[in-house]
Amino acid sequence: MTNHKLVVRDLSVTMGKKQILNHVNFEVEDGEFLSILGPSGCGKTTILRILIGLLAPKTGTVHKDGVDITKASPSQRGMGIVFQNYALFENMTVLRNVEYALRLNKETKRQARQIAMEMLRHVGLEEHANKKPGKLSGGQQQRVAIARTLALHPDIILFDEPMSALDVDTRMTLRQELKDLQKTFKTTMIYITHDQEEAFAMSDRIMVMDEGVIVQIDTPENIIRNPADDYVRDFVIRNIQLKIDSLSRFAAVPEEGTGAVE
Amino acid sequence: MKRKGSTSVKLLLAAIFITCVVFPLIQMFLNIDKEGFLSIVNNERFGTVVGNSLKVALVSTVISVALALALSFSITRSRIRGKGIFRTILTLPMLIPSISHGMGLIILFGANGILTKQLNLPFHIYGFGGIVIGSVMYSFPAAFLMLTDVLNYEDRSPYEAAEVLGVSKWRQFLDISLPYLSRPLISVVFSVFTLVITDYGVPLMIGGNYTTLPVMMYQEIVGLLDFGKGSVIGSMLLVPAVVAFVIDLLKKDTGRTSFVTKRLRPRKNGLRDGLCYTLCSIAGIVVIIPIFTFVLLTFVKRYPLDMSLSFDHVFKTFNMKGSTYLINSLIVSVAVALVGTAVAYLTAYCTARMNGPMSRFLHLISITTMAIPGLVLGLSFVLFFKGSWLYGTLAILVLANTVHFFASPYLMIYNSFNIINKNLEDVGATMNISRPRILLDVLIPQTKDTLVEMLAYFFVNSMMTISAVSFLANVSTKQLSLMITQFEANRLMECSAFVSLMILGVNLVVKGLAHILKKQLRKKKAVNLQNLEVENNETVQVGI
């Protein structure tokens, strides 16, 4: 288990009689952008909750940098999480949202403020520092959540469908910003989405899931060249193809097949 | 991941509920013996009394709900002015004990009543008719509040769609309004029915020889000290409340699913508005007249012989320990407000912000308290706590009222917690922010207005209740509200009137303060789309 950032072995979860995760194995590389793609209810969120320690698996282990963290508490894992619904502290200002955890985690007041402002600058929100989150747009609120997470310098950030509630334009901008932040902070990112196109546009590798198992985990290119089975072909590639087709019609670009994705 | 702290808090709360709700009720059931049961059931009076209770409750419920429907439609589906004032006036009866309503009727229509004499009325109010009128006065405001709440949140989209399709107004009412209302209406009907059938205040005051079950229970216990028979009747009074509760529980799935509905905006319509205005005005006047008679009786030297201004009755009331009882009531009400709010807040925090079987148990038992009529709770407490140090203290009154009025404030804060982002504690866990910190720094600041609402609810109801406390109070812990019967029995009607007035005055002040506070808190709360919170999560449920 040497060089991997994260090694997940034999993860299983049951709720009542229902098997939610079924012996899941995968690795995540340092600095990688890994998307988890799959239909609603296939167990994506469950994996994330186990990785960050909000849920204990029935069986299986999670190693980070070679250390077994299966039983570590969420705050000891050096990971951050960003939810679809932002989960901001509505009664606090944007700045306070970002510095709150820093203050509680023993930073001095000045240091905390300095770090918080710096993070807000990274997500382009300095001038909104003193507003309440409710005054901001959805995209801006999600940026606050990202800044709040970055402030604690996690080496892995988990995203649970962070853009599902946002409009298309915002999503497109935020995609690029997220990739830039990853470069700046050299953070490993694990990113849940059920939007095939988003996964293909952003990821180094994609993990395709169905009903609690991993169907395929590979680079976007390889998934398109060699889909593991009919499920991947139908669910993942066909959807992408449809989008490309409809877009190319408007753009009047001659159809190029799969090449457009890369 | 397990947390020891929260588990022990939940265990503590469960222990409190089991001691203050489950055990006392069991004690009451154990107190039923075959002999007492047979002697009650075989008593020829018993059949009549049950019949009386059912008749009164049925008729009152029909009138009360019909009136509430008409009034809530008038308020929510018209463009009349002064809606706020009407709303305040129409809910004034919720601030005084049921027994005061009976008294108001006697002052107006009794054998020597103001109107009886003035108009030479050929009838008197005692008996069935009086009980029904008094019960309606006392119960319709609750129904009115629940229905305005429901109607206020009706979505206008279906009506707009119907309009486009050319569906007639009448069909819109039948096909959209009625189905929307039917479920809440069932709850309203059952709560009003339970409210009326378990009340002893109105029938005791105005029933004359027309006895109902709660009056019979009151007489068995207060008059004859027969706890066995009291327990039998108490168990029977539990039946309608439990039925209502179970029905409510079964249809629980339809909450307010989305809180960002497009509100209905009634169009201009002179005729309709005129009718609504007239209806609300008449109802408002009818509500105010009895209260006005309290003022008249209190501050006039000797109605109707000497109409000069006088404070004799005020002094007399205070000379007869009125001030002691007022202070008793204030102490208990403040304590109930603080203790009740704290416990309800903590319980709802455990049930709304945590999962697990223990949370579900706490939730279930919290809302179960709704199904226990005050008289029954009072009797159970007598039987269970007799002999303990609590018995005969103000503390046991605080405990009884807290349990009695627990469900509504609990549901207020439970609903508030549920619309706050569910992932806050998860985010906290990943950032080393503990649950208590999130509670203190995030949840409490966001629920201040609900807290104010809860405090006011506990206080007001504790101030006016006559049910649970009636068996538990003794000479030194007596409550102001219980003086009404005592003065009336001694033919001191003026003092009774003054007592009702004091209760109303105190409650009005508290309600007013709460209103101002809430308004300020809302102004501070940033205009915030996610918190387009239920703008009046006011007393939707009613303590029975």
Ligand SMILES: Nc1ncnc2c1ncn2[C@@H]1O[C@H](COP(=O)(O)OP(=O)(O)O)[C@@H](O)[C@H]1O
């Ligand atoms: N607390 C829970 N109790 C029971 N079943 C759950 C619970 N949480 C999730 N599930 C079930 O587990 C499955 C996977 O859920 P989830 O990981 O949230 O899926 P996804 O994020 O892929 O939509 C779903 O079928 C869901 O119904």
Ligand SMILES: [Mg+2]
């Ligand atoms: Mg999910």
